[in-house]
Every structure is written in C-alpha cells, then in structure tokens.
Amino acid sequence: EVQLVESGGGLVQPGGSLRLSCAASGFTFSDYSMNWVRQAPGKGLEWVSSISYSSTTIYYADSVKGRFTISRDNAYNSLYLQMDSLRDEDTAVYYCARDQSASGGFYYYFDYWGQGTPVTVSS
Amino acid sequence: DIQMTQSPSSLSASVGDRVTITCRASQSISSYLNWYQQKVGKAPKVLIYAASSLQSGVPSRFSGSGSGTDFTLTISNLQPEDSATYYCQQSYRIPRKTFGQGTKVEVK
Numbered sequence: 001e002v003q004l005v006e007s008g009g010g011l012v013q014p015g016g017s018l019r020l021s022c023a024a025s026g027f028t029f030s031d032y033s034m035n036w037v038r039q040a041p042g043k044g045l046e047w048v049s050s051i052s053y054s055s056t057t058i059y060y061a062d063s064v065k066g067r068f069t070i071s072r073d074n075a076y077n078s079l080y081l082q083m084d085s086l087r088d089e090d091t092a093v094y095y096c097a098r099d100q101s102a103s104g105g106f107y108y109y110f111d112y113w114g115q116g117t118p119v120t121v122s123s
Numbered sequence: 124d125i126q127m128t129q130s131p132s133s134l135s136a137s138v139g140d141r142v143t144i145t146c147r148a149s150q151s152i153s154s155y156l157n158w159y160q161q162k163v164g165k166a167p168k169v170l171i172y173a174a175s176s177l178q179s180g181v182p183s184r185f186s187g188s189g190s191g192t193d194f195t196l197t198i199s200n201l202q203p204e205d206s207a208t209y210y211c212q213q214s215y216r217i218p219r220k221t222f223g224q225g226t227k228v229e230v231k
Contacts, residue, residue: 035218044210044222044223044224044225045159045161045167045210045212045222045225046222047218047219047220047221047222050218059218059219061219095166095167100172102172102173102176103173106173107154107155107172107173107176107214108155108214108217108220109157109169109172109173109212109214110157110159110167110169110212110220111169111178113166113167113168114166115165115166116166
C-alpha cells in the first residue's frame with residue numbers, strides 16, 4: 001500500500017524557518033518525481049515545488065522561489081521542504097504528492113497524497 | 124501562467140441527481156486536465172486524468188469530457204458521499220500544474 005506521511009509542521013514566527021519531511025512507503029520511491037502542494041485555510045490548492053526522481057530537475061512556484069528548497073533522499077525514501085524567510089501568507093496545510101504519468105509520459109497527475117502537515121506563520 | 128476557472132463555485136443537489144461542473148482554461152491545454160475530489164479535512168483524491176480517463180477504483184458515476192479550453196466533470200446518480208470540493212488541474216504547462224479555485228458540492 002502506497003503511503004506518504006508528512007511531518008515537521010508547526011507554529012513559526014515571520015522570518016523563521018521550518019523543515020518539512022515526507023516519508024514514503026509501499027512503492028519504489030526513486031522511480032517517481034514528487035511534489036509539495038499547499039492549501040491556505042479555507043482556500044484552494046496551490047502547487048509549490050517539484051523534484052524529479054534523481055533530483056536533477058527542480059521547480060518552484062514564483063511565490064516561494066528563493067525562500068524554499070526541495071530535496072529528497074532516495075536511500076531513506078524521504079522528501080523534504082526547507083522553508084526559510086517564512087511569511088504570513090505561507091500559512092497552509094502542506095501536502096506531499098506523487099507524480100504519475102499516463103500514455104507514455106504525456107499526461108501527468110498526482111495519484112497519491114499524504115495527509116498533510118499544518119504550518120502557521122504568526123507572531 | 125495558465126489560469127483555470129471553475130463554475131459554479133458551489134452547488135446543492137439531491138441524491139440521484141446528475142451534476143455538472145465546468146472548468147475553463149485561459150489558453151488551450153489539449154486534454155491535459157485532471158479532476159480531484161477533496162472531502163473536508165482530507166487530502167485530495169484524483170478522479171479523472173487526461174480529461175476523460177477514470178482513475179482506478181473511482182466509481183463509474185464520475186466522468187470527464189472536453190478538450191482545448193472547456194472541460195466538464197459529471198457526477199451521475201449523485202450519492203451522499205459525493206459531498207466534497209472538486210478541483211480541476213491543468214498539466215499542460217508543467218511543472219506549474221495550476222488548479223482551479225474549486226467547486227463545493229452539497230448533497231441535500
């Protein structure tokens with residue numbers, strides 16, 4: 001059974017840092033690209049960052065570029081999100097999600113999600 | 124960035140009804156469109172990918188159609204457990220797989 005379990009969320013002051021983790025199990029982690037997606041309270045979903053299976057390709061949303069760093073450790077089946085210079089607007093539930101492709105890699109979607117870890121940025 | 128606009132923002136329907144949610148992209152995205160269901164306090168779950176392909180394990184009352192800029196998610200024979208918020212997502216302009224703002228479905 002595929003499982004993604006996030007941890008590391010909490011309350012942090014503006015300007016502070018936090019490191020989120022996502023522990024994967026039930027599949028060959030090193031075969032899949034992974035993503036972070038967030039959801040502010042009462043709001044919709046926002047893609048945050050993605051990392052390829054080998055960490056060679058990394059992307060960020062403009063809203064977090066230069067402040068967040070995504071990484072992974074395939075030996076430990078883990079995904080990470082280092083969040084620095086946090087702002088009030090970063091308050092959200094953060095989900096890790098697995099990338100899946102169909103039709104020979106033409107179509108991509110998020111087929112498994114973790115339960116999310118809440119991050120609150122407030123003084 | 125590609126903008127995704129869903130309508131309506133919310134709807135209320137009865138058990139057994141047929142419900143349609145629309146999603147419009149700000150530019151053509153071919154069939155690179157996914158639909159997700161999110162229940163309160165839970166993570167999203169993929170229902171449809173590539174505009175019309177049903178994800179394994181998803182009930183057949185869910186269906187998707189469309190291409191280019193206009194897409195629909197249809198729920199036939201609405202069930203109480205279908206109360207949720209539904210999101211469309213474009214995967215044409217990867218990696219920025221933007222989502223629509225969501226449609227909240229209430230089952231009366």
